[in-house]
Every structure is written in structure tokens, then in C-alpha cells.
Amino acid sequence: MLFQPDGTLLMTTGDGFEYREAAQDPHNLMGKIIRINTDGSIPADNPFADGDSGHPAVWSYGHRNPQGLDLDPATDDVYAHEHGAKGGDELNLIKPAVNYGWPAVTKGINYSGAYVSPLRSAPGLEEPLTHWTPSIGASGLAIYRGDAFPQWRGKHFIGALVAEDVRMLTLDAGEVTQEEIVFSEIAARIRDVRVSPTGMLYLLTDSDQGKVIRVTPARSEES
Amino acid sequence: MVKTIGSFLLAVITTYLLGAIFVSQGNIAAVVALGFDISFAQRLDAAVHDMLNMTDIYLPLVAISLLLGLPVAYAIVRKRPHLGLIGYTLAGFVALLAIHLIIKAVVGLSGVAPTRTLIGLLCQGIAGGVGGYLFYRLTTKLQNN
Secondary structure, eight states: OEEOTTSEEEEEOOOOSTTGGGGGOTTSOTTEEEEEETTSOOOTTSTTTTSSSSOTTEEEEOOSOEEEEEEETTTTEEEEEEOOBBBOEEEEEEOTTOBOOTTTSOSSBOTTSSBSOSOSOOTTSOOOSEEESSOOOEEEEEEOOOSSOGGGTTOEEEEETTTTEEEEEEEETTEEEEEEEEOGGGOSOEEEEEEOTTSOEEEEEOSTTOOEEEEOOTTOOOO | OHHHHHHHHHHHHHHHHHHHHHHHHHHHHHHHHTTOOOOHHHHHHHHHHHHHHOTTTHHHHHHHHHHHHHHHHHHHHHHOGGGHHHHHHHHHHHHHHHHHHHHHHHHSSOSSGGGGSHHHHHHHHHHHHHHHHHHHHHHHHHHHO
């Protein structure tokens, strides 16, 4: 979930696994990013607000299993990533009424080894900014705009459950230009990544003995 | 005995290949139903891809299914020899059908996506039936020789 500066709330939904084709149906709420007002009403400027060509709450569609959603406060751009099946984890720039492809187009395959679809791209469907095959198990997304780590400003931090590290992405003009693997020394499944109001980075590990790890600049303390 | 095992392995491979093709075309049918065009070359490529890449999970499932199903047919056919053809074919059909239904019942999810539909499930049964039929033909031929 993500509250936007305009006061609306974005929420992600999965495809329900057995019902994956529903992600392509704008009238169905599975496999979507939906946008509502905080009182539950539908914003008048939603792309399908009239309900004719889609559910009024739908903001974008064709998603499989979103696991991270964040807004870049410098640009108001919204980014989301999602799990593919076997491969095909994606990072996307989220735009209204856009179809992100699942399950008609995907970079991954079924767990059985079979294609989900032979299509890797198709006209009218949005391509991911980047994708991961094999899957890293993307989980949690934080866009850094704090002051504590000036060298990180604008970086996208994405936790990785399977890869057991954090991916630090550099974007330039809407394209991922660099991907660095960081915090692999933690050697744990990273469930979530957040930035505190004071600019510290927080990592949540996923295990019976899971930890919240605070990352601070050397010789500096969060007040 | 060795020839029976060889016949079984051929039945498994045949069922696997046919089943993988059915999975391929079932998945493609779902994409086409969403309004996307898939060329014949893409269908062919998908079939080849899936036949080569479903060996980790699907192939063992096919082998286990027939390993459980064909001995049942053997036990029945020993007492009713005239049921040989239908017995082994039906055993293969039911074995493949059953394994998918059991997976769905136990895990709550479909092992391969096309079995979410009746036609996809029946196609898996047909693949198993062909395997059972082939096993019967091969073992009968061996006995006659």
C-alpha cells in the first residue's frame, strides 16, 4: 500500500495463482494496482472511473504478484516490483491504465518448466525497467531521498528473499543504468527495505529469528 | 523383465512428450483467449521448449503415475485377458488424471496450468492412455515373439 501526495491510496493485488488470466481483465480486481480515496470512494480521475471499460478502482493491470511499491518524492513517480513465476521478477514504473502484460507476456516460465506464454513482449504492453531471471525474490522497495547517505540519493533499494541480499539500482532518464548487490554479508532473506524520516535505511530479515537492521553512516547516530 | 522395463520407459517417455505438448498448447490457448496472436512457429517453439524443460517435476510425476497405474491393469488383465487393450489404456488415462487431481486436492494448486480446465485435464488423461496403450502393445508383441 502507498499513500500518494494527492491523498489517494494505491494498493496492489496478486493474480490468485489459479486465476492468472484475471490479471488481464480490467473489470476484475486480481493482478491489479488499485487507487482509492481514504474514505473508500473512487477518485474521479481514475482511468476506468466510469466503469465502462474496467473496474473504477483499477489504476494499472497485468500484474502477477506485486511485492514492493514506493514513490519517488523528487519526481512523484511510482514504482512497483513483482515476482515472476520461475524467473521474470520485474521492476516497473507505474502509470495509469497501463497493461504490464502478465500472463500474456512474461520473462519467466511456469514452475513446471513450461512456458507461461511464448510471448516475451507485445505491442501495447509495458516493458519492465529491469527484470531478474533467475528470480531474486524481490521484496520491499525503498527509493532513497534522505540526507544521511548523500551518495545514495535517487537509488532504488530492493530486498531479495532468494538471493539474500539487497539490490541497489541507479536509474537515469527512466532506465536502469546500474545494479549493485549490497548487504550480501547479512546472508539472510531480506523481506523489506525502508527509509526512515531521518534518512536511515532499515532492513527486515525473514526467518524465525528475523531482525530489523538499521543502517547508519559511519560515526553517525540517528537522533 | 528387462524388456518389460524397456516398454515401461518408452510408455513414460511417450506420455511425457505428449503431455508436455498438451500443456504447451493449453497454455497458448489461454493466451489466445486473452486476445493475443500466437504464430505456428511460436507454437512449435513452445512445444519443443516445454518437452525439453519439463523434466524436473512433470517427468517424475508421469513416471510415478504409470508406475502405480499399470500394475493395477496387469492384476486385472491376468484374470481377464480379453481386457488387455482397454485395461492398460484406461489405467494410463486414469493414472494421469488421478495424479493431477491428487496434487490439486493436496496442495490446493494445479501442477500444470492447463489442468485448471476440464479439457486440459482430459488431455493429460489422453496422454496417459496413449502411454498405457503403447505399454500393452509393446509387452504383447514381446510375449508373441
